[in-house]
Amino acid sequence: MTWIRRGAAVFALLTATSCSASAAGPDAEIVVRDVHFAPADVTVPAGSTVRWVFDDGGVLHHVGSEGEFDSGITPDGSYEHTFTTPGVYEYHCSVHRYMTGTVTVTG
Numbered sequence: 001m002t003w004i005r006r007g008a009a010v011f012a013l014l015t016a017t018s019c020s021a022s023a024a025g026p027d028a029e030i031v032v033r034d035v036h037f038a039p040a041d042v043t044v045p046a047g048s049t050v051r052w053v054f055d056d057g058g059v060l061h062h063v064g065s066e067g068e069f070d071s072g073i074t075p076d077g078s079y080e081h082t083f084t085t086p087g088v089y090e091y092h093c094s095v096h097r098y099m100t101g102t103v104t105v106t107g
């Protein structure tokens with residue numbers, strides 16, 4: 001019976017390790033594809049990092065929020081921003097003005 005308990009402990013350790021690994025990544029991910037943001041609206045707690053992934057076959061896109069953050073115009077790659085202050089941040093793509101979304105940061 002001892003080996004079974006040991007196995008469970010190892011499994012628990014591995015699970016904890018993979019949890020902390022994912023915590024190091026973004027807290028929310030928005031994919032830019034087919035000329036829209038998916039999902040366009042996300043809600044995260046303060047201190048969270050949101051990542052936009054540009055994956056639209058080389059179509060130029062951008063993500064920015066006036067005075068808050070700006071990815072620059074890019075055909076690919078990704079952009080991350082960490083939100084420290086609670087509030088509602090509207091963002092858009094300056095290439096396609098109709099591409100809009102919001103990041104809601106809770107306290």
Ligand SMILES: [Cu+2]
Pocket residue numbers: 035060061062093094095096099
């Ligand atoms: Cu765009």
